[in-house]
Amino acid sequence: MQHRNNYTEIEDFLADESFQLWVCFKDDQQDWEEWTLENSSRAKLVEEARLWLLAMKTPDSDLSNEDVQSALEATWKKIERKEENKKIAQPVIKLWKNQWFKRVAAVLVIGLLSGWFYNQHFANKNSALTYNELINENDEGLVEQTNNSDKPQIITLSDGSSVLLQPNSKLSYPKIFVGNERKVYLSGEGFFEISKNPQKPFFVFANEIVTKVVGTSFKIKAYANQPNIEVVVRTGKVKVRSNELISNSKDELIVLLPNQALRFVRENLIFNKITDITQDETLRHSTSTIEQLGFEFTDIPVSQIFKTIEQAYLVKIDFPQAKLKDCYLTTSLGDQPLPEKLKIICKSLGNNTSYEMNGNQIIIMSDGCN
Amino acid sequence: MERQILHTETLDDSILWNNLKKGDEKAFSILFKKHYSQLVRYGNSFLPFPEKVQDCVQDVFTDIWIYRHKLNDAVVVKAYLLSCVRKRISRSQERDRVFRLSTSVDSLKFLFDFSIEHHLIADEITADKVTRLNQLINDLPSRQKEALYLRYNQELTVDQIAHMLDINYQSANNLLHRALLCLRKDWKGSISLILLLFSVVF
Numbered sequence: 001m002q003h004r005n006n007y008t009e010i011e012d013f014l015a016d017e018s019f020q021l022w023v024c025f026k027d028d029q030q031d032w033e034e035w036t037l038e039n040s041s042r043a044k045l046v047e048e049a050r051l052w053l054l055a056m057k058t059p060d061s062d063l064s065n066e067d068v069q070s071a072l073e074a075t076w077k078k079i080e081r082k083e084e085n086k087k088i089a090q091p092v093i094k095l096w097k098n099q100w101f102k103r104v105a106a107v108l109v110i111g112l113l114s115g116w117f118y119n120q121h122f123a124n125k126n127s128a129l130t131y132n133e134l135i136n137e138n139d140e141g142l143v144e145q146t147n148n149s150d151k152p153q154i155i156t157l158s159d160g161s162s163v164l165l166q167p168n169s170k171l172s173y174p175k176i177f178v179g180n181e182r183k184v185y186l187s188g189e190g191f192f193e194i195s196k197n198p199q200k201p202f203f204v205f206a207n208e209i210v211t212k213v214v215g216t217s218f219k220i221k222a223y224a225n226q227p228n229i230e231v232v233v234r235t236g237k238v239k240v241r242s243n244e245l246i247s248n249s250k251d252e253l254i255v256l257l258p259n260q261a262l263r264f265v266r267e268n269l270i271f272n273k274i275t276d277i278t279q280d281e282t283l284r285h286s287t288s289t290i291e292q293l294g295f296e297f298t299d300i301p302v303s304q305i306f307k308t309i310e311q312a313y314l315v316k317i318d319f320p321q322a323k324l325k326d327c328y329l330t331t332s333l334g335d336q337p338l339p340e341k342l343k344i345i346c347k348s349l350g351n352n353t354s355y356e357m358n359g360n361q362i363i364i365m366s367d368g369c370n
Numbered sequence: 371m372e373r374q375i376l377h378t379e380t381l382d383d384s385i386l387w388n389n390l391k392k393g394d395e396k397a398f399s400i401l402f403k404k405h406y407s408q409l410v411r412y413g414n415s416f417l418p419f420p421e422k423v424q425d426c427v428q429d430v431f432t433d434i435w436i437y438r439h440k441l442n443d444a445v446v447v448k449a450y451l452l453s454c455v456r457k458r459i460s461r462s463q464e465r466d467r468v469f470r471l472s473t474s475v476d477s478l479k480f481l482f483d484f485s486i487e488h489h490l491i492a493d494e495i496t497a498d499k500v501t502r503l504n505q506l507i508n509d510l511p512s513r514q515k516e517a518l519y520l521r522y523n524q525e526l527t528v529d530q531i532a533h534m535l536d537i538n539y540q541s542a543n544n545l546l547h548r549a550l551l552c553l554r555k556d557w558k559g560s561i562s563l564i565l566l567l568f569s570v571v572f
Contacts, residue, residue: 009550010550010554011546011547011550014521014522015521015522015525017525023490024487024490051496051499051500051503052503053487053522054486054487054490054491054496054500055484055486055500055501055503055504055507056484056504056507056518056522056523057484057485057486057487058411058482058484058485058519058523059411059485063406063407063410067407068402068403068406068407069403071402071406071424071427071428072399072402072403072406074428075402075428075431075432075435078428078429078432079432079435079436082432082436083436086436
């Protein structure tokens with residue numbers, strides 16, 4: 001207790017246990033009384049510290065020994081209850097703490113994950129045909145167009161046919177159709193308007209099915225990651241069969257007429273014909289603008305017709321508005337591809353009217369109508 | 371007599387603690403009996419609901435026993451227990467606050483009031499001085515009061531107080547120092563006033 005000689009602050013005394021004992025319990029084992037009297041300035045400090053202690057009493061506990069005892073018993077009961085609950089949860093935790101269990105679980109998780117990945121990326125190949133395989137089958141030197149935008153894109157083919165390609169879809173086609181067949185490859189969704197040419201049938205290869213037409217308009221929806229393929233016919237006659245690469249039964253040939261559709265279940269290669277598309281919920285909801293728009297015009301201003309075409313094909317048409325102001329047309333453009341539609345309009349207007357098409361930009365040149 | 375008991379038994383705490391860790395139920399009971407009422411009193415200075423406080427303190431001991439294998443060896447048992455009780459009460463308050471959707475996020479308020487050792491005061495002058503000082507102490511901000519309580523009534527070190535109140539050592543030291551400093555100034559002033567009054571009277 002020699003360091004008390006260095007005490008200069010009340011704090012020093014307050015924190016000194018033996019000082020507290022002396023003040024509060026008159027328990028003076030360290031001879032505080034004597035020490036205090038040794039020095040007068042010390043005595044002043046000690047007196048002050050004593051007052052502090054007297055002013056900082058904490059009340060005695062109002063809990064009796066019995067209270068504490070019953071609290072202890074209550075606590076043991078709580079412990080029992082909690083341990084009971086823990087035991088129920090324990091086995092799972094214990095199992096998890098086992099190193100072997102962790103390893104096995106890890107292997108299982110990895111296995112399941114890789115299985116899932118495999119399914120996502122490769123499983124289609126087992127029974128299903130993909131766009132890439134189909135293209136590899138073809139050696140004509142194809143051009144591929146992909147629509148990564150969020151709007152449909154118009155593609156004009158060398159034979160005058162047009163395809164409105166929906167977002168996230170792609171189409172492969174030869175730059176120029178040669179031979180007796182016209183073949184294109186679709187992944188995703190597209191609305192086809194095929195120029196008539198009975199000598200050169202038009203084929204759309206989409207996953208497992210092949211659609212053969214002579215000259216019509218129809219829609220094919222064949223996304224690689226969807227379980228079904230849909231073909232919806234708007235005009236003309238469409239024949240659909242499964243691709244011979246996956247099926248021997250060439251005999252199954254579905255013929256579709258306007259407003260009929262077909263849903264092909266890829267998993268088990270089954271064709272479901274829908275004889276009335278207005279009866280089918282999903283088809284009715286998924287019709288695009290072009291399928292809804294009518295192209296029957298009776299005495300309609302030509303600017304109005306251009307507007308309809310702009311809406312249907314998402315193209316931009318520039319035309320001499322002043323010169324074509326008073327031009328009205330009556331025409332039926334229903335199952336014509338876009339170039340054909342434009343050609344017919346130009347011809348009807350006469351007077352050196354012609355058009356130029358650059359991607360989705362169409363320019364009409366005209367001196368006015370007859 | 372409590373202080374004396376505490377004084378003689380602080381050494382035993384760590385032994386009891388280590389026995390408890392090994393699963394000694396008796397050590398647990400002794401520690402419980404030794405600290406329970408003290409902890410309840412400390413808890414009562416935050417919450418005006420004695421039953422809830424007792425519940426919290428019992429929960430603290432329950433967890434100590436259940437998770438005894440994970441307890442740290444090197445703890446000052448008393449400081450640890452006080453800190454556990456404080457946290458527990460604070461947490462239960464926060465839960466209640468969420469339910470009440472109250473906006474107050476201020477942590478616990480130390481509502482405890484120090485009293486006076488009347489039986490140790492013989493003369494009136496001392497009594498007056500002590501009463502005045504007691505009033506000043508009780509008027510301190512709650513945090514300073516709590517620091518004083520922990521330092522001089524629970525004999526925690528500044529370090530332990532800093533840890534409990536979740537502040538650094540310097541802040542804890544300042545808290546204590548500021549409390550004492552401003553008290554002494556106030557008190558000195560009032561004492562000279564009292565002395566002046568007395569000298570006038572007599």
